Amino acid sequence: MPTDSAGAAPAPVTVLERSLADLWDRTVAGMTGAARAEFRATMADMLESWVWEVENRSHHRVPDPVDYAEMRRRTFGSQLTMYMCRLGHGGRGVPEEIYRSGTVRSLENAAADIGCLINDIFSYQKEVEFEGDMHNHLVVTRTFFDIGYPEALHICHSLMKQRVEEFQHIVANLLPRLCEDRGLDAEGRAGLDAYADELRDWLAGVLNWHRRVRRYGEDELRRQGGGALAATVLSSGFGMAAARIGLPV
Structure with a gap:
């Protein structure tokens, strides 16, 4: 690249x-050289995060919640998705320093965490119970607090609600303040509002896709062959750390 x-x-x-x-x-x-460099860095960041997952699997290591939450944004491809969204609109008159501001980064992190939590909750049965992976918010929460699935689900659901509320607070209160403080013109304000709207659309799309896709349904999982027999067979294969460390399912 x-x-x-x-x-x-x-x-x-x-x-x-x-x-x-x-x-x-x-x-x-x-694209300019600077844009190419940023695009490449964003892509490399995602690829390196996948290597991090492979290393965890090879060492049968379940990450702690803080490390996992930060890395999950990268493994989910959130940063790449958001960068391509901005790239596709040529900046919309929004100065680059606005995108690099703490306010916008907080908005993006909240959106990324919501999308990641949606994915991990919906994919738990497939990727943990059937495939034995450990890279999941619920597994990380269960392991760290030594609790069961219902308690971990409640914690993750509460966290997701908090991140939604934070996203809404930033859009309603902090983005207008940022525009005022930085003296953003009408075009820039409209562009920043459009970016926030597209993040909303992205989150709605993530949720809608997970609700409609067949891959996470139990009937589909068992049709492909799974359950206790599959867990026993697969537990000796690559990426089966969760099964080997005896996490209850």
Whole structure:
């Protein structure tokens, strides 16, 4: 992923590498060097977070809640999604320093946490009970507090509600104050409001997708083969740390 037009990338060898090189070239065509560098950094950050998950699995290590919450934003691809959203609208007249402000970062973190919690709650049965993964807010909460599933679900649900309320508070109170303090013009204010609206749309889409998709339904999971037998068979495979450390399901 070279960050300048003259940058040299390793010569692709496989079909996959050639495809990725072509995709990168077409994606960043017309972008400035600075925009390419930020895009590349955002992509690399997500890929490195996936390596972090692999390392945890290899060491049978369940992360603590603080580390997990921070890394989950990256493994979920939240930062990449939000960057591409801003990129697609050319900034909308919003200065880059506004996007880098603590207020907007807090808004984005709240949105990311909501999306991650939605995913982890809906995917728990599939990814934990059937596949034995440990990268899930409920597993992390259960392990840290040594509690059962109902208690962990209640904590995660309460956290999600708090993050929704924080998101709403930032939009209603802090974004207008930020615009006023930074002297943002009408175009910039409209652009920032549009960005907040798109974050809302993204969260609505995340929730709607999880409600409608078949992959997390118990009937679909058992149709593919699962339950206690699958847990026994899969517990010796890659990524089965949750099963090996004896987490109750």
